[in-house]
Ligand SMILES: CSC[C@H]1O[C@H](OP(=O)(O)O)[C@H](O)[C@@H]1O
């Protein structure tokens with residue numbers, strides 16, 4: 001049976017995790033360029049862990065410029081099985097208040113200036129992302145959050161915007177009132193789509209920092225207010241992460257939702273038409289089926 005290896009992608013305000021045994025920052029090279037930073041590896045309760053700061057230590061990459069493909073490829077190359085994305089977000093719902101966590105299950109992708117797939121000319125593939133997050137992993141995140149005393153909401157739709165500017169009031173109103181979105185951020189797409197292409201289970205924990213700009217009783221969103229909430233959220237996120245190994249266990253059975261078999265019927269390009277150079281770049285992501 002495969003061994004569980006849990007990766008945490010830390011968003012704004014989360015540039016490391018604590019409590020790892022034998023912690024080591026390792027450099028991982030990928031055919032898609034360098035990941036956002038070195039990756040912190042180690043074990044927690046006997047389970048292998050990897051931590052990647054999405055924006056790099058010191059917050060050097062903007063949401064548009066995060067090397068999403070290199071990040072997911074690097075985690076796959078490290079034999080990660082489960083990815084937990086932890087991100088700051090704005091809330092469109094009164095009851096999802098700053099300081100609360102939301103285990104997101106759906107996304108609307110409004111990003112437009114990012115590479116969104118590992119596949120293309122030379123090897124075309126279409127994976128199913130109807131349910132882009134793994135419920136088994138979402139269950140673990142919810143449970144770990146509750147144990148850590150965090151107010152957590154299960155399920156919600158995350159609007160992924162390009163940024164880096166926040167939304168206009170008109171945009172915020174449309175996302176909230178017409179599109180039924182619950183939270184907004186700038187980074188979970190294409191990250192979630194790429195994790196599915198790489199056959200990784202993916203869950204997203206969105207940490208509410210603000211009410212974006214729609215709420216009549218709260219000021220418009222700005223980074224100073226976000227950072228004030230982020231510091232407390234980051235501590236809670238670290239507590240949540242510590243609960244994950246015991247919940248997920250060391251032995252990794254096949255994902256009951258099929259995340260780890262997403263490529264079974266996805267590649268359309270005929271074997272004799274596949275470009276060897278493209279296939280070489282896909283060694284980690286799609287090696288299982290190539
Ligand atoms: C801190 S303000 C906006 C910034 O925060 C979020 O980052 P992440 O998703 O990596 O936690 C948001 O998406 C923006 O990138």
Ligand SMILES: Nc1ncnc2[nH]cnc12
Nearest residue numbers: 088089090184185186212
């Ligand atoms: N209101 C907001 N919009 C987009 N990204 C965010 N990250 C934190 N708050 C946000």
